[in-house]
Amino acid sequence: MKIALLGYGKMGQVIERIALERGHEIVLKKSGKDTFDGLDQADVAIDFSIPDAAVGNISACLNASIPVISGTTGWLDQYDNVVGLCEDKKGAFIYGSNFSLGVNLFFELNEHLAKMMAKFDQYKVSMEEIHHTQKLDAPSGTAISLAKDIIENSDYSSWVLSDAKPDDTSESELAKQILIDAKRIENVPGTHTVTYNSKVDSIEIKHTAHNREGFALGAVIAAEWLVGKTGIFTMKDVLNLK
Numbered sequence: 001m002k003i004a005l006l007g008y009g010k011m012g013q014v015i016e017r018i019a020l021e022r023g024h025e026i027v028l029k030k031s032g033k034d035t036f037d038g039l040d041q042a043d044v045a046i047d048f049s050i051p052d053a054a055v056g057n058i059s060a061c062l063n064a065s066i067p068v069i070s071g072t073t074g075w076l077d078q079y080d081n082v083v084g085l086c087e088d089k090k091g092a093f094i095y096g097s098n099f100s101l102g103v104n105l106f107f108e109l110n111e112h113l114a115k116m117m118a119k120f121d122q123y124k125v126s127m128e129e130i131h132h133t134q135k136l137d138a139p140s141g142t143a144i145s146l147a148k149d150i151i152e153n154s155d156y157s158s159w160v161l162s163d164a165k166p167d168d169t170s171e172s173e174l175a176k177q178i179l180i181d182a183k184r185i186e187n188v189p190g191t192h193t194v195t196y197n198s199k200v201d202s203i204e205i206k207h208t209a210h211n212r213e214g215f216a217l218g219a220v221i222a223a224e225w226l227v228g229k230t231g232i233f234t235m236k237d238v239l240n241l242k
Contacts, residue, residue, distance in 0.1 A: 003027065
């Protein structure tokens with residue numbers, strides 16, 4: 001399989017190593033203002049760039065009929081436009097806030113727990129996410145995905161960063177919000193904790209990434225799965241978790 005890497009930072013370099021170990025070939029390594037020369041040779045593209053570049057990268061692939069997966073977060077205000085382009089071009093696209101196998105199992109656990117806890121209003125849910133200091137967006141895409149799954153399976157209506165919560169937020173409004181504490185600490189690949197707290201006890205689930213290997217392997221597996229398909233998919237499809 002010939003792969004175009006769109007974004008060649010630390011994640012891109014780990015993806016390259018794992019892809020080569022799995023017998024694939026890298027035909028493009030694009031960073032910054034590099035051109036898309038070589039994209040037409042690719043069987044699939046993997047985008048781990050920056051929020052400002054993601055939509056341009058994904059669009060270039062879809063316009064060139066190249067299946068593309070993106071693990072870049074912070075651009076989802078334009079997600080519907082990308083989906084529309086993919087449908088118009090009859091392309092193939094996967095967005096994942098996190099491609100790690102363990103995180104996607106964690107997503108399933110979080111969703112199941114949210115359904116259980118929705119019956120017990122004495123518990124208030126909150127979240128904490130910790131990432132390296134180079135991460136540009138906060139909260140993380142993974143934290144947003146976790147929050148959305150809780151909202152879809154409970155009476156919560158929204159999430160808010162804990163340090164951005166207005167001082168005049170009423171108790172009734174606060175009760176419907178999921179507070180997310182986003183921390184940036186050197187050399188932390190990613191830690192996410194969901195806590196249900198009551199006056200008498202707490203229930204907590206947590207995922208801790210030890211390195212970037214899990215994210216990179218999941219991205220390559222998703223790319224392998226996507227080749228030859230048409231449509232918009234998620235890691236639930238890749239891992240047959242639906």
